[in-house]
Amino acid sequence: xxxxxxxxxxxxxxxxxxxxxxxxxxxxxxxxxxxxxxxxxxxxxxxxxxxxxxxxxxxxxxxxxxxxxxxxxxxxxxxxxxxxxxxxxxxxxxxxxxxxxxxxxxxxxxxxxxxxxxxxxxxxxxxxxxxxxxxxxxxxxxxxxxxxxxxxxxxxxxxxxxxxxxxxxxxxxxxxxxxxxxxxxxxxxxxxxxxxxxxxxxxxxxxxxxxxxxxxxxxxxxxxxxxxxxxxxxxxxxxxxxxxxxxxxxxxxxxxxxxxxxxxxxxxxxxxxxxxxxxxxxxxxxxxxxxxxxxxxxxxxxxxxxxxxxxxxxxxxxxxxxxxxxxxxxxxxxxxxxxxxxxxxxxxxxxxxxxxxxxxxxxxxxxxxxxxxxxxxxxxxxxxxxxxxxxxxxxxxxxxxxxxxxxxxxxxxxxxxxxxxxxxxxxxxxxxxxxxxxxxxxxxxxxxxxxxxxxxxxx
Numbered sequence: 001x002x003x004x005x006x007x008x009x010x011x012x013x014x015x016x017x018x019x020x021x022x023x024x025x026x027x028x029x030x031x032x033x034x035x036x037x038x039x040x041x042x043x044x045x046x047x048x049x050x051x052x053x054x055x056x057x058x059x060x061x062x063x064x065x066x067x068x069x070x071x072x073x074x075x076x077x078x079x080x081x082x083x084x085x086x087x088x089x090x091x092x093x094x095x096x097x098x099x100x101x102x103x104x105x106x107x108x109x110x111x112x113x114x115x116x117x118x119x120x121x122x123x124x125x126x127x128x129x130x131x132x133x134x135x136x137x138x139x140x141x142x143x144x145x146x147x148x149x150x151x152x153x154x155x156x157x158x159x160x161x162x163x164x165x166x167x168x169x170x171x172x173x174x175x176x177x178x179x180x181x182x183x184x185x186x187x188x189x190x191x192x193x194x195x196x197x198x199x200x201x202x203x204x205x206x207x208x209x210x211x212x213x214x215x216x217x218x219x220x221x222x223x224x225x226x227x228x229x230x231x232x233x234x235x236x237x238x239x240x241x242x243x244x245x246x247x248x249x250x251x252x253x254x255x256x257x258x259x260x261x262x263x264x265x266x267x268x269x270x271x272x273x274x275x276x277x278x279x280x281x282x283x284x285x286x287x288x289x290x291x292x293x294x295x296x297x298x299x300x301x302x303x304x305x306x307x308x309x310x311x312x313x314x315x316x317x318x319x320x321x322x323x324x325x326x327x328x329x330x331x332x333x334x335x336x337x338x339x340x341x342x343x344x345x346x347x348x349x350x351x352x353x354x355x356x357x358x359x360x361x362x363x364x365x366x367x368x369x370x371x372x373x374x375x376x377x378x379x380x381x382x383x384x385x386x387x388x389x390x391x392x393x394x395x396x397x398x399x400x401x402x403x404x405x406x407x408x409x410x411x412x413x414x415x416x417x418x419x420x421x422x423x424x425x426x427x428x429x430x431x432x433x434x435x436x437x438x439x440x441x442x443x444x445x446x447x448x449x450x451x452x453x454x455x456x457x458x459x
Contacts, residue, residue: 011452012046015413021062022050041074041424045409049416054081056433059421067421068438068445070349070373070428075221075251076276078342078371079332080433086280089328093320106323113330114278114288117259118249120268121288125297126318130250130275131159133285134213136312137271138163140287141211141244143296143310151189151202151212155219155400158248158273163188164213193218193226194396196233203237212238213246216261216269221251223374223425224399225367225391228265235267244293250275250285254333255342255429256370280329284322338432339370345430345439346371352443357386360450362459365389373428377405402426407458414449 016023026047029036037043050062057080059069069081079086093106111124127133138150150163158164166177167190177185189209191199203209212234218226238245247269249260254277257264262272271289278284287294295301302309316322332338350373353366365376365386376391378384379401391399403426415422420442422428453459 009456011410011414011456014417018065018417019049019061019063023047025050056080057431057438067419068442070422072429072431073281075429076281077431078255078277078338080431085332086325086328089324090321093324098321099319104320106320106327107318110323110326113327113334114286117330117334118272118288119259119263120272122291123294124286124288125294127285128283128314128316129285130273131161133273133275133287134158134248135161136287137246137273138211139310140271140293140296141246144293145210145242145244147208147210148187149189149209150187151191151209153191153193153214155224156215157220158213193230196230200233200237203241203243209243211244211246213248216247217252217256217369220425222369222372223402224396231265231267244271245269246271248273253277258333258339277329278326279322280325282322282325283316284326341432342371342430345434346373348439349373349428349430349442352439353446354386356443356447360447362450367391371430374402375426376402377408379405407453410453410458411449414452415445418445418448420445
């Protein structure tokens with residue numbers, strides 16, 4: 001697809017006609033931010049939508065257009081936008097101060113809720129983001145084992161920090177990564193999760209592997225799905241070899257189940273990275289897991305056992321506003337059916353979209369787990385039945401192309417023109433705020449978008 005801003009596409013024209021204020025704001029943003037955006041995933045041709053407010057399952061842009069939202073705060077909004085419980089918690093705290101630079105009761109309550117929900121959480125350390133949580137988990141593993149190498153997997157995303165900034169859909173190269181030292185690259189093994197025996201052999205013969213880190217449900221929280229059997233194999237081998245197993249549950253934590261993928265699958269990692277839902281839509285992350293590993297952050301343990309403590313600061317670790325939102329959020333996870341409701345809506349959306357694909361004769365498929373929905377857009381034109389598509393039975397290579405169809409950029413714009421916002425993967429995240437009417441409306445929007453694509457010759 002050529003630059004959409006330069007085409008005569010009727011879909012682009014429809015999008016432009018609805019969003020002139022967003023276009024003006026983007027022109028101004030180009031003078032302030034690289035590419036006019038502050039997050040790579042918000043890049044959209046010809047320009048992104050600027051949102052003015054959001055509530056429940058909906059958001060409204062600066063031109064007054066209403067959207068059913070499936071971007072979900074990049075995965076952080078299990079309860080939808082501006083949930084009354086979270087608003088009350090944050091509003092109640094803000095008048096008490098935003099940064100006492102001191103310990104506070106909310107951080108303790110927040111940590112206790114993590115221990116209650118996450119099976120492997122013996123100790124907890126807060127960070128300001130998921131990227132930081134993964135970085136701390138990797139550092140802890142190296143300190144604990146005294147080993148250097150990290151194993152990670154193709155296309156699994158663990159933030160933008162140096163140790164995981166390559167071997168992803170964002171940076172596939174491993175030998176020339178801008179700004180990353182070669183010494184770091186040399187100490188990271190980027191493995192193919194599709195080659196189970198090679199992964200096992202590497203772990204069983206490597207004497208300098210400190211840790212294995214992965215998204216337990218698969219790359220992009222299940223866009224390229226992993227089986228429970230593969231993860232169980234990792235647990236068995238890493239435990240036998242004294243290798244630290246790290247689950248990146250930044251997205252799946254409190255979403256796949258109240259206790260994350262590890263609770264759903266009954267597989268206990270050594271360390272877990274959390275963020276997103278953890279802080280209820282505010283900035284916040286955490287690393288949790290075995291007490292003996294997190295002891296490397298402990299002043300007393302370091303003095304008693306004679307090892308060097310890992311220094312760890314962080315101006316916004318467990319900030320009171322994030323803690324207030326996080327406590328309110330995790331109480332909802334623990335005490336209501338919010339997680340189950342979001343998952344049920346996810347299954348309804350997958351089924352609804354697959355019915356639309358079948359009805360419209362489009363060989364695409366919606367798949368995923370719980371409240372995570374992905375679109376397989378079938379760029380190679382394989383013969384598939386959307387109503388009987390089994391993602392778990394497909395080869396890993398198939399999912400490298402889930403969003404590769406030339407129609408995908410136009411699909412995103414066509415859905416926006418029909419009042420639905422998804423992420424660019426393409427993917428959708430459902431929340432407990434989505435209703436059955438939202439699902440029905442989203443199915444109608446997909447049908448209308450596909451017909452626009454057909455009229456334009458993109459399908």
